Amino acid sequence: MNAPSSFVPAPALPAAFLDELRAGFAERCSTAQAVREQHGRDESVFDVPPPQAVVFAESEAEVARVVSLCAAHRVPVIPYGAGSSLEGHLLAVRGGVSLDVSRMARILRIDAEDLTATVQPGVTRKQLNEALRHEGLFFPIDPGADASLGGMAATRASGTNAVRYGTMRENVLGLRFVNANGEVVRTGSRAKKSSAGYDLTRLLVGSEGTLGVITELTVKVHPLPEAVSAAVCFFPGIDAAVRTAMQVIQLGVPIARCELLDANAIKAVNAHDKLGLKEAPMLLMEFHGSEAGVAEQAAATVQAVADEHGGEAFEWATTPEARTRLWTARHHAYLSGLQMRPGCRAVTTDTCVPISRLAENINASIDEVEAAGLPYFVVGHVGDGNFHMAYLLDPARPDELATAERLSAQMVARAIRLEGTCTGEHGIGLHKQGFLRDEAGDEAVAVMRALKAAMDPLGILNPGKIFTGPGPGD
């Protein structure tokens, strides 16, 4: 894809700036092509030059020093964690420095009695869960990729489990960040709730690096459930699967995960893993609770609801091995899906609507992509009303990308009509700036811009993301 509209060719970094950066960081400041390119690529479809330098920070004080230098020289600074963004968040559309915090990867505290953990931003979710497991705890937010906690906060990530445990919005209690002046700001506390002033924590969560660089997070963690069971069931159509999910939630069953795979996704995992699953919309559910509660939920309530909607081949599993087998399809869906069209590039959508509108949104999107003739598959966090359609594109055919963009725009327009959002969990980044305006309205975007200008008057913090400007040169 061509450069996004927010791309502005950047002047060379000032020599004095680079000298200071090198003096402070030695070999942890790099302008090598390979390092820069590695920090200039993510999972998005955009093609822009890499950042002009990369700095590996190892402490909050170092983050503050980099940001202060960038402010003094009006150089853009782009926080970098695990590089797993899907929306171009880490691309240097105005040039500048990629500030890599992946080495700030210490778990600072686990407070089991309070169900909190405090971590540096480069800690990944798998690393945190490994440490928590020994305490009988876990961190539920699972976006698929082994993303960094800092990046997950910055994009307000969620994934499976959100239907029960919420997203990063609900699970970050407080954080520390370096503001555009290079000062450290603390937000929140370890208390579960507070009415003390503006909710700066939640302003930073989802701010995509544009309001500050997150240097520490205190998150909620949860007791490992006494019992976990998983169930799969196949349905005659998307409608029936979604209605089943909706009713299970309405009945107050504390379902922890609720994932949909469409027939194409099943075909893909069958081809890849020889699973021999029925090639029909599949619902994959997980229940967390006590022994008695889990058995009761999965066996009785859910099966009855699924039966009512024509569910077939209901199967459930309580041992870890059996659960892993059931979940294989979901875990392999994305990579198996890509292999349905070897060499393809995927564009993935992320709309989220009220659950009563989800089937309509998915079915209309399927009708449109079928009419357009693009290969695709669907996976969905249906408990949240969120689904992803991956369009599988031939990189040599720009017409296919144009078609995918048209279909995506139709889908977003529909999601907004259905009272939903253009992005459930991936963020705005570069790709959805127009959609944000369509969704939130000019007034709300004007408020967001005013907040950005108040907190980053020079526009050095990840400029060109969420909305373009203000930034150096604007």
Add this chain to the structure above:
Amino acid sequence: MNAPSSFVPAPALPAAFLDELRAGFAERCSTAQAVREQHGRDESVFDVPPPQAVVFAESEAEVARVVSLCAAHRVPVIPYGAGSSLEGHLLAVRGGVSLDVSRMARILRIDAEDLTATVQPGVTRKQLNEALRHEGLFFPIDPGADASLGGMAATRASGTNAVRYGTMRENVLGLRFVNANGEVVRTGSRAKKSSAGYDLTRLLVGSEGTLGVITELTVKVHPLPEAVSAAVCFFPGIDAAVRTAMQVIQLGVPIARCELLDANAIKAVNAHDKLGLKEAPMLLMEFHGSEAGVAEQAAATVQAVADEHGGEAFEWATTPEARTRLWTARHHAYLSGLQMRPGCRAVTTDTCVPISRLAENINASIDEVEAAGLPYFVVGHVGDGNFHMAYLLDPARPDELATAERLSAQMVARAIRLEGTCTGEHGIGLHKQGFLRDEAGDEAVAVMRALKAAMDPLGILNPGKIFTGPGPGD
């Protein structure tokens, strides 16, 4: 109490302004002393002159008109809902207009399938629950008073039930507000989650009327639980009661309410209602779930944990009548407590700490108040680490108020040392502006001030709250 430090005597309202207001609102614009005084009193201890005028708005367009007029004439505007603030939020410390939205009390939509409700800001929680009951749903946030949803959002209210269902922070999906220019801004959507730009919803939640006037809210609602049971138990000390609550939560039991009453609160309700309860720290718990789950939780797990901590007289109830009897003590605690010292005035604290620190915070606060010799009682939302100590003061003895303020300041300083907050659910208002700075730090308060200045450059929206200024005349 004297006027707070943020009190600034206000000039008379401009005649042209009042003329325009009267032309637009006729008898719904009042400068009558009785109406003004009724809008100039809340549950706080401050004594300031009432607002200079009161306007009763009946629509969002009318709210926008009032705010626009106030902006044009630089007159402060103070949103008014049910008047149940404990922290002086509605007091006209810079004069101006009280904008009463209590007549905007329509429930606009209930979407049972999506578990959402959309309401005007004057709808009270009891009114909403009455409407939801017919759909098998409920709205869990219960701060005690029958507060308006707009006011509850503005103070980030919670109360009992938050341990399971969260606070207004977690339960507002989106809202509409009138900004300082008189424009309507929409935030959020009916989707359960979103990563679309800055979280303006949560910036408004807890903003205490200083960033905009909330004109509509979409909230999460919940299925009425299939089974509800309540349990009470008495403990040899606060420690044992809090440790019991902590372990129950750690075990992953989905407890919905978890309230503590100290021996003084029990004495008060015994005197008031002849309940004959043991005069010892009491834990009152409620469990929501399925028939099997609730029985299992309350009977087995919780009783075993309470036993370990020396709990006595464990009693539990599953019928509504039996539950109501158990809850009588909690519902009557505040009023009964006041009657322990007839004619007294109460100052109520609101610290919230990580639950592992709660017993220390309560016990030290009790030691201090006992040493000072003030009458008091304690009620606590212990599942959240939040408790309220009410100091019962003789209004004729200013020395008692001074003592209460000193004790309160000691308690807040301790709560902050214990990694908690000065206010779990009441807000900053007028009373805790110094505490906010102690808790959040100068850098965070500077960010909050920058946001306020960006969104309300003239300082007309509830000036003098949270922090003083910027405002007309500053």
